[in-house]
Every structure is written in C-alpha cells, then in structure tokens.
Amino acid sequence: MVTSIFFYLFATILILSALRVITAKNPVHAVLFLVLTFVTSSCLWLMLDVEFLALSLILVYVGAVMVLFLFVVMMLDIDTETIRSGFWKNFPLALLLGVVILTEMVIVLITKPIVITGSVAPVDTSVSNGVALGWLMYTQYSYPVELASMVLLLGLVVAVALTLRKTNKNGKYQNISQQVNTESKGRVKMVNMKPVIARSLTIDEGDSK
Amino acid sequence: MNSIAQTLQHLLGDTLGWALWKLLLVIAIVVPLTIFVAYVTFAERKILGYMHARLGANRVGPKGLLQPFADLLKFVFKELLTPTKTSTGIFYIAPLIILACALLVWAVIPFNATTVFANVNASLLFVVAISSLGIYGIILAGWSGNSKYSFLGGVRATAQMISYELAMGFALVGVLMVSGSLNLGEIVKAQSSGILGGSILSWNWIPLFPFFLVYIISGVAETNRAPFDVCEGESEIVAGFFVEYSGTSFALFMLAEYVNMITISTMAALMFLGGWLSPLPKSWGFVGNESFVWLLLKVCILLFGFIWYRATFPRYRYDQIMRLGWKVFLPITLIWIFVLGAWMVSPLSIWQ
Numbered sequence: 001m002v003t004s005i006f007f008y009l010f011a012t013i014l015i016l017s018a019l020r021v022i023t024a025k026n027p028v029h030a031v032l033f034l035v036l037t038f039v040t041s042s043c044l045w046l047m048l049d050v051e052f053l054a055l056s057l058i059l060v061y062v063g064a065v066m067v068l069f070l071f072v073v074m075m076l077d078i079d080t081e082t083i084r085s086g087f088w089k090n091f092p093l094a095l096l097l098g099v100v101i102l103t104e105m106v107i108v109l110i111t112k113p114i115v116i117t118g119s120v121a122p123v124d125t126s127v128s129n130g131v132a133l134g135w136l137m138y139t140q141y142s143y144p145v146e147l148a149s150m151v152l153l154l155g156l157v158v159a160v161a162l163t164l165r166k167t168n169k170n171g172k173y174q175n176i177s178q179q180v181n182t183e184s185k186g187r188v189k190m191v192n193m194k195p196v197i198a199r200s201l202t203i204d205e206g207d208s209k
Numbered sequence: 210m211n212s213i214a215q216t217l218q219h220l221l222g223d224t225l226g227w228a229l230w231k232l233l234l235v236i237a238i239v240v241p242l243t244i245f246v247a248y249v250t251f252a253e254r255k256i257l258g259y260m261h262a263r264l265g266a267n268r269v270g271p272k273g274l275l276q277p278f279a280d281l282l283k284f285v286f287k288e289l290l291t292p293t294k295t296s297t298g299i300f301y302i303a304p305l306i307i308l309a310c311a312l313l314v315w316a317v318i319p320f321n322a323t324t325v326f327a328n329v330n331a332s333l334l335f336v337v338a339i340s341s342l343g344i345y346g347i348i349l350a351g352w353s354g355n356s357k358y359s360f361l362g363g364v365r366a367t368a369q370m371i372s373y374e375l376a377m378g379f380a381l382v383g384v385l386m387v388s389g390s391l392n393l394g395e396i397v398k399a400q401s402s403g404i405l406g407g408s409i410l411s412w413n414w415i416p417l418f419p420f421f422l423v424y425i426i427s428g429v430a431e432t433n434r435a436p437f438d439v440c441e442g443e444s445e446i447v448a449g450f451f452v453e454y455s456g457t458s459f460a461l462f463m464l465a466e467y468v469n470m471i472t473i474s475t476m477a478a479l480m481f482l483g484g485w486l487s488p489l490p491k492s493w494g495f496v497g498n499e500s501f502v503w504l505l506l507k508v509c510i511l512l513f514g515f516i517w518y519r520a521t522f523p524r525y526r527y528d529q530i531m532r533l534g535w536k537v538f539l540p541i542t543l544i545w546i547f548v549l550g551a552w553m554v555s556p557l558s559i560w561q
Contacts, residue, residue, distance in 0.1 A: 002224055028352065032299075035345065055334040063341030063374070067348065067367060074352050074360075128330040130391060176532050 007047060014040040027073045031066065038062050052130035234326055238315055246467040247277035253516045260520040287456035292355055295453070299353040304454065304461035307346030311468040313339050318475055319394045321485045321501045331391040333381060336476060337374075340431075343469070344370050347440075347450050350462070354453030362449030365527065366433050366440030372534040373430040379542035380420040380427070383549055384413060384480045387560050397484035399560075401499075408490070412483040416552075416559065419545045421481045423538050425514070428473035430530065432466060434515060436522035437530055474511035475504070482507045 017036040024030040038061050045054035127135075137145050213233075218226030251266065254276070258265025267273040291297060317332035319325035329335060344367050351363015385391055388399035400412045414421045430437040433449075441449030451462045478484060485504045489497045525533070553560060 026296075028296075028299075032345075032349075039342075051329060051331045052334070055331055055338045058338040059334065059341060063338060063344070064371060067344055067371060070345075070348060071364065071367070074348075128391075130331055130334075174528065176529055180529070 003047065007044070010040045010043045010047070014044070027076075028070065031070050031073050034069075035062055035066050038066065050129055052128070052133055238326060239312060242312070242315065242468065242471070243464070245471060246464055247281070249467050249471065249512060250280070250463070251277045252512075253519075256513070256516045257520050260517075281460065284460035285457055289458065290453075290455045292453050294355045296353040296355075299349050300453075301458065303346045303350035303353060304451075304458045304465070305346075306349065307343050307465040308461050308468070310339050310343035310346065311465040311472065314472050317393065318472070319397070319479070319484075320504065322394065322398070322499065324501075325394060328392070328394065332393045333385060333391045333396070336393075336472075337378060337381065340469070340472070341374060343465070346465070350454070351450035354450075356453050358446045358448075359450050359452045361446050362440045362452065365446075366450055369433070369437065369440065369530060369534070370431055372531060373427040373538075376423050376534055376538035376542055377427040377431065379539070379546060380417075380424040381480070383417050383420040383542070383546055386546070386549055386553065387413065387417065393479050393484075397479055397486065400483045401486050409483070409488040411559075412481065412486070414481040417481065417545075417549070419541055421477070423542055424477055424481065425511070427534070427538060428477065429515065429518060430534065432469045432473060432515075434466075434470065435519040436524050439524065439527045439530060442524065470512060470515055471508065474508045474515070477511055478504055478507035482511075 014037055017033045017040065020033040021030050021037065024033055038057060042054040042057045042062075045051075045057065214226070214230040217230050220226060221229060251274070255265040255273070265273070266276040269275045269279045291300065314336050316327045317325065317329055317335050319328070319332075347370070348363045348367045351359045351361075351366070354360070384396060388396040390396060390399065402411070433440050438449075439445075441451070446452070451459055454462065483503075484507075485499045485501055487497050487499055487503050491497045552558060
C-alpha cells in the first residue's frame with residue numbers, strides 16, 4: 001500500500017514537473033523543473049530496486065550535466081518577448097509536428113507490446129545490480145561499451161579542439177608552473193651599495209641648536 | 210533498540226510506528242551532529258586563536274564554551290533581509306537545499322560495524338551523488354540574490370566543486386577497487402584483513418597513499434575552505450555566494466559548510482584510516498577493540514587538519530586552483546588507478 005502511494009506521488013510530481021519544464025516562463029525555473037524531473041524518475045528507479053542506475057542518473061545528469069545547463073542559462077540574457085514574437089507564425093508547423101508525435105505515441109500504446117525473444121543476457125540475482133551490470137558490461141557487452149566510450153572521447157577531443165585558443169598570436173598566456181616554481185633569487189636582486197651621507201642633515205641639527 | 214520499535218508499532222500500527230521510529234533515529238543522528246558542528250566552530254576559533262598567538266573566544270560561559278550558542282542566538286534574532294528583485298522562492302530554498310544535501314548523506318554513513326541508519330549496497334555512490342546535489346544550493350543562492358558579487362561567487366564555487374569532484378571520484382574508484390564493494394561497512398571490513406593482518410599497516414592509507422592525499426586536498430576544495438576559498442574571497446567579491454544572506458539563512462550556510470567538513474573527514478576516516486578499527490593490537494583489551502570512539506578520534510584529527518590548513522596556507526589564485534584539480538590531481542589519480550590495477554593482478558598483491 002505504502003509503495004503504491006509513493007509510486008503515485010512520485011509519478012504525479014514527475015509529470016507535473018515535466019509539464020512545467022515546457023511551460024515555465026523563466027528559463028532558470030525550467031531547468032530546475034527538469035532537475036526535479038530527473039530526481040523523481042531516479043526515485044522511481046530506486047523503488048524498482050535498481051539503486052545503481054538511479055544513483056548514476058543523479059550523479060551524471062543532475063550532478064554534472066544539469067549544473068552546466070544552469071550555468072549557460074544563467075549567463076544568457078534571454079529576452080522572452082523576442083522569443084515569443086514569432087509564436088503564432090510558427091504555430092501551424094509546431095501543431096502538425098505535435099499531432100504526428102502524439103499519433104505515433106498513441107499507436108505504440110494501443111498496439112500489442114513487442115516481446116523481445118532474442119538473446120537476453122542472464123542476470124545473476126544473487127549479487128547487487130551494480131555488480132551484475134558491471135559483469136555484463138565488461139564481459140558480454142564489452143565491445144559496445146568500448147565503442148560508446150570511443151565516441152564520447154571523440155566528442156571530448158573535438159570540444160577541446162574547438163575551444164583551444166592557442167593559435168591566437170596576440171593572446172597572453174600565463175605559465176603557471178613557471179609562476180609556482182619562482183624563487184626569491186629570480187625576483188629580488190641584492191646589491192652592495194656604499195651608504196650616502198646626507199650633508200643637509202648636519203646643517204639642520206646645527207640650526208635647531 | 211528493537212523493543213522500542215516493536216512497542217511503537219504495537220501502539221500506532223505497523224506503518225505509522227515504523228515511520229515514527231525512523232524519525233526518532235533521524236533526530237538521534239542530526240541533533241548530536243549539530244552539537245558537534247557547534248563545537249567544531251568553537252574549536253576553530255580557539256585553534257586559530259592559539260595559532261595567531263591570541264586567546265580566541267573566552268567570554269561566554271566557562272572558558273568560552275557557550276560561545277557557539279551565543280553565535281546561534283545572534284543569528285536567529287537578526288532581521289532576514291531580502292534584496293530587491295530577488296527570486297524570492299529560490300532565495301529562501303537555496304540554503305535549505307545545501308543543508309538538506311549535507312544532512313542526507315548521514316543516512317548511509319555507518320558509525321560502527323552494526324550501527325547505520327540505512328545499510329544500502331551502493332552507499333558510497335549515494336554519498337557522492339547526494340553531495341553533488343549540494344552544488345545546486347550554492348549556484349542558486351548566488352544567482353537568486355540579484356547581485357554580481359554573489360553570482361560570481363556562486364559560479365566560482367560551482368566550477369571548483371565540479372572540477373574537484375572528478376579527482377575525488379577517481380580516488381574513490383581506487384578504494385572500491387581494493388575493497389570490491391560500494392558499501393561503506395564492507396570497505397572498513399576489507400581493511401581489517403589482508404596480508405598485513407588487519408593492523409594499521411593494512412589500512413588503505415598506505416597502499417593508496419596518493420589517493421588519500423588527493424582525497425584530503427580535494428575535500429578541502431569541495432567544502433570551499435581556505436586555502437581554496439576563492440568563492441568567498443573577501444578582497445575580490447566581498448563574501449561570495451552568501452553575500453546577500455543574513456540571519457538564520459546565513460546560519461544555515463555555515464551549518465552546511467561544517468557538516469560537509471565533518472562528512473568529508475568521516476568518509477576519509479572510513480575509507481583510508483580504517484574507520485572504527487583500532488590501531489592498537491587486539492590483545493590490549495579495551496583500547497585494542499574496534500569502537501565508535503576510534504572513528505570519532507580519527508574524524509577529529511582530520512578536522513583539526515582542516516583548521517590547521519586555514520591558519521597556514523595563503524589563498525590560492527583561481528586559475529591555480531583549476532590547474533591543480535585538472536592538470537595535477539586528475540592525471541595522478543588516473544595513473545595510480547592503472548598502477549593499482551596492475552599491482553592487484555600481480556603476484557605482489559596484498560589484497561588476496
């Protein structure tokens with residue numbers, strides 16, 4: 001009973017917050033509702049006892065990806081008036097696309113579910129699902145995992161290459177290891193000077209007496 | 210303990226009694242933790258005082274022992290100021306998010322071999338996931354205050370925390386490689402055995418020494434403490450992301466910061482210093498037994514370190530912090546993971 005109460009609670013929050021993502025006027029609020037959507041879907045996964053996936057969802061999407069999203073949205077100065085100005089002009093096309101997507105979803109829902117009869121990996125239920133996932137990922141599915149990681153690595157390299165600005169000849173760069181390794185010898189020069197005796201000092205003394 | 214739970218369930222019905230029992234357990238964890246926080250702030254003022262060759266707080270109560278409560282009362286009776294054009298809802302929710310995430314982690318932290326609020330399989334992952342949620346409180350606090358200073362502080366803190374989370378995560382990968390479990394209790398248990406016979410030498414801090422150092426230093430950066438406290442750099446951005454906060458909501462930030470410090474110290478003690486295991490031989494009787502007191506002692510030593518660094522090191526420059534995280538710690542941990550993997554499969558492995 002308690003489980004179903006929690007399920008419906010989380011499901012309601014999930015759907016409402018997903019709706020608010022596309023209806024919220026302030027983009028920062030929209031991103032926050034998206035975060036709430038992720039957190040509640042992770043709660044639903046936790047109720048299915050898949051704690052590894054649920055926690056990875058929070059760690060990867062909520063903890064890292066959405067924070068960067070929030071950064072970008074906060075930095076942008078979004079004027080909602082200019083964004084909404086072309087709303088009615090683009091509305092017919094958007095409506096058409098929406099109807100197509102909705103029909104597809106309804107068709108999927110009303111047709112008989114597709115039962116996968118192919119080779120489903122046997123899951124050892126005696127270990128925690130993190131361990132089970134790890135075994136499958138690094139034994140049976142190791143090539144797809146490696147392929148996916150290569151694609152991600154490629155994306156990473158491209159992103160670095162796009163933002164690397166070393167080609168700018170006029171740019172000024174700091175060599176931090178050089179800065180960190182400076183010693184007082186390189187900065188302070190000790191010179192040996194003879195003291196200069198100021199003559200005016202003695203004259204002043206004579207005057208005051 | 211279980212008899213209290215049974216009595217409650219008998220009186221209030223199964224579900225309600227169970228919920229009330231869990232609520233009592235939560236209070237039994239949070240209240241001592243808050244008092245511990247109060248005395249960590251007091252210890253910080255005293256230790257910093259002695260390190261600066263002055264006395265520190267010594268006026269309120271005997272030897273100044275009631276000082277944290279005087280501070281708290283002052284916070285509570287200050288006016289709550291809301292700057293104009295803030296996003297009011299987010300402005301008040303942000304400190305609560307930080308504090309909630311800081312306290313939520315304690316649901317899975319074990320206090321000794323049997324005492325833990327929720328003994329989940331993936332408790333290490335839970336701690337990492339929940340502490341990464343705390344970032345939202347900081348960035349929202351910085352943004353909602355409608356101030357350039359607080360926004361810059363929030364952005365600085367967030368970028369720094371995300372960067373150091375990576376190095377910290379890799380340090381944790383090393384720990385779970387040698388213990389083969391994501392459960393904190395299992396991780397401590399794994400340190401009590403091994404080729405070195407469960408003595409102080411078999412704790413993770415010696416074979417995983419680079420990870421231990423990286424974890425401690427990243428922990429200081431994660432909690433935004435000196436020398437990595439550029440997000441509240443007084444000379445540049447006044448007081449960072451909480452510059453617009455006053456009264457109780459400011460106190461919540463302070464509380465969360467110290468709870469996070471205690472969490473980081475506890476995690477380091479559990480993962481690298483053997484948790485509740487005793488460094489003395491078992492034959493010594495009481496002091497040789499594993500107990501909560503050993504965990505507390507290790508946590509206090511690590512907390513003393515936090516205060517010590519603050520008194521010792523000058524503040525880092527921001528780009529140097531980023532360099533340390535990305536170009537020093539990340540490669541060190543990555544390389545040591547490979548070294549560790551090779552060590553574990555080699556005949557020299559000490560974890561068989």
